[in-house]
Amino acid sequence: MATEKMLTGCAAAAQGAKFAEVEVICSYPIRPYTAIMMELAKMVANGELDAEFVHGEGEHAQLSVVLGASAAGARAYTGSSGVGVAYAFEVYSPMSGGRYPVQMAIADRALDPPGDFGSEHTDAMSTRDQGWLMGWACSPQEVFDNTLMAYRIGEDPRVLLPQMVCQDGYFVSHIPDKVVLPDVSQVKEFLPPYNPPHPLDPRKPYSHGPQIRPDQGAPMDAQRASAFLEVPKVIKEVTEEFNRIFGRNYDPFLEKYKLDDAEIAFFIQGAHANTCRKVVDKLRSSGVKAGMCRLRWVRPWPTHEIAEALAGIKAVGTIETSTSYGGAMRGGNLIHELRATLYDLPDNERPLVTSFMAGLGGETIWPKDFMYMAEVLSNMVKENRTKKYVYWIGLEPEE
C-alpha cells in the first residue's frame, strides 16, 4: 500500500534506491549527498535491503566499483557532490562508452576554491558532455520518482546509459517534504530486473572495452550519439507509464508553468523553480504576463520541446546556477544551449534571450531577485533588444 512520509531529498533518493532493489552500492563521504549513503547503510545493516555496500576509497573508486558491478550484471548505485563529482571524472566516459546503466545520485554543491558547502549546479554540469543521462528534481517527491524513472530509461535495451539523478544540495537534499512511497507491486510493474546483454559471465565470455584503431573510433562515437536520439522516445514512453502506474502528472521533459500566453519567461533547472513559481503568480496578479519553463532533463537536451514551448514569447531569461567562464555569453551554461535551440525559429517567434547568474555558491534566489529579473526582461520587450547577455544578481551596479 502506498504511504506518505516526510522525507528530505537525500532520504527520498535512498528510498528510491531501495524500491529499485539496487544490488551493489558504493559510498564515499562528502556533504551534502552523503546523507543518502547514511540512509542506505542503515537499510543494509538492518536487512531491509539485500545489497553489497562497498566503502569506496574515493569518488574515482566509487564510479569504478559500480562500473565493475554493472559489467558483471548487478544493478549498481553511487553518488557524490561538488569536488567529489570532479574527482571521479576519468570514469564517466568509460561508463557511458561501456554502456553500463549505473545510477549516480548528485546533491549539487559548488566546486573549490574556496571551500563552499553551498548548492550550485557546476559540479554535475561540468560532466554534461560525457554521455550520461542527466535530470534535475525540484522536490523530494521528484527525487524519488526520478530515481525509478532513470533506472527504467537507462536500462532500456535501446538506451543502456548511465544516469545522474540530480537535486540541489540543501534546498532539496536537506529540507523534508511530503513524499508518497508506492506499493512494492507498483514498482514491480514499472521496473523490470536489470538484464544486461553481455555481462562478464564465464559461461559466455565477452571482452569489454578493447583497444581500437583510430578508424574504429568514429563509428563507436556515432553509436553513442545515436543512442541519445532514441532516448527522448523512451523518456516519453516511460514517463507516461510512470504517470499511469503511480498516479502522477509529469511532463516528460519540461515543467511549463503559465507559459501559454506569456510575454516573458524564466528558464530554469532545479529547486529555485519553487520560488520562481510563486513570483510568476505574483507577477500575474499585477498584470505582468510571466511564465516559467523548468528543465527536467539536461541530457538529453529537449531541443524541440523547448523551441515549441518558448516560440512566440518575447523575452526569456536563463537562471544560471552553474558557471562557464569565458564561454560565448560570458556567464553560465544554459544560455548557450537555449540560444542554439531557438536559432531556427522564425524571426517573429524567436524570443530575446539573456542570462542571470544567480544561486551560485549556495545563495538563495529571493523573490526580489526574480522581480528584478522580470523587470530586466520587461525592459527588453519594451526596447525590443537584448542590452546585455549576462546579469550577476546582487552584483550589478544600480541603474
Next chain:
Amino acid sequence: MKDFDYKYQTFDRIKSYRNAPREEYYVPGHRTCAGCGPALCYRLVAKAAGKDTIFVGPTGCMYVANSSYLCTPYAVPWTHAQITNGGAVASGVEAAYKVLMRKGKYDGSFPNIIVMAGDGGSVDIGLQAMSALMYRGHKVLFICYDNESYANTGIQTSPTTSYGANTTFTPPGKLIPEGKTLFPKDPPQLVIGGHPLVKYVATANVGYPTDLMNKVRKALSYESPTFMHILCPCPKGWKFDEKLTAEMGKLAVQTGLWTQYEWENGEYKFSHIPKKYKPVDEYLKHQGRFGHLKKEHIAKLQAFADAKKEWAKKAAVSPIEVVAQVPAG
C-alpha cells in the same frame, strides 16, 4: 549482509610442466613483442586458473598490445579497467557476484576474479585502488606483472624500475651518470605490511612456470584477497636478446636480485635459493639498460642484492611479526 554458503572452486597441484592443463585461455590474437615476459605470464596464469575466470585488465602493455578490437586473445571474460582503477573495478565485479549468487541469479561456482596489472597499475597510479581492494577483503587475486617500466608508452621509469636503469625518463647523462638513481618499491611488502585480511602473498617469475602456476592456484583457493608479484622480463625495455626471457628470470634469482617466496598467514617460505649466488653482473651484462653503468654503480646493485639475501635468511627462520592481524575465528 546475510550469511550465505558460496560455492567455491578447488584446484589440484600441478606436478610438473608436462602435467599442466592443455587448455589455453590466453590464445593467439595479440601482438606483443617476441619474447614478451608479460604475455608468457598471462598465458601461465590463465592456464592455471582455467575457464571459470574473469580477468580485469588495467591499461598497460597487456591492454594496448592485446585487446585489439575484434581480435581478443582472452577466451574467458575480460574487461578493461583504467590504469588507475583495476582494484576498484575488480571489487565491483566481486561484489556483484556475491549479491547475484545470494539472490539466486547465478548458480555456477564463484568465478576466479583476477586483476592483471602492470607495475604502474599496481603500485604507482593504481596503488590506491589495489590497497583498498586488499583492505576491504574482496575475493580477488591481484597480480602485478612486473616488467619494471611503463613499457607500452616507450619505456619510462616506474617505481619498480631498477636502480641504474636507462629509461626514457631516466637517461644517463653527464650530471646523472647512472640513469635511475632510486631503488625500487617493494610491492609484496607493501601488501603484507598493512592489510589485515590478506592471508596469502607470493612472488613468482616466468623462469619458473610450474611454481608460478601452483602459486596462482593456491592464491585462488583463498576466500580472501591475495596478491602476487610476478617478474616478467621485457626484451624491448631491458634490451636483451628475446630468446633469453626465461633465462633473465632465472638469473635474477641466481644473483639474489629477485627472491622467490610465499607469505602465508604470517609465515615466509622461500624457494629456488641457489647454493652459491652469482655476482649481479652476470644478470646485468645481458641487458642494454645497464650498459652505461660504472663499477661503483654495479657495486651499489651488488650491495642491494646482498641486503635482499640477508633479509630472506632472517625472514625464513624468524618471521617478521606483522602487527594488526585480525584475531582468528
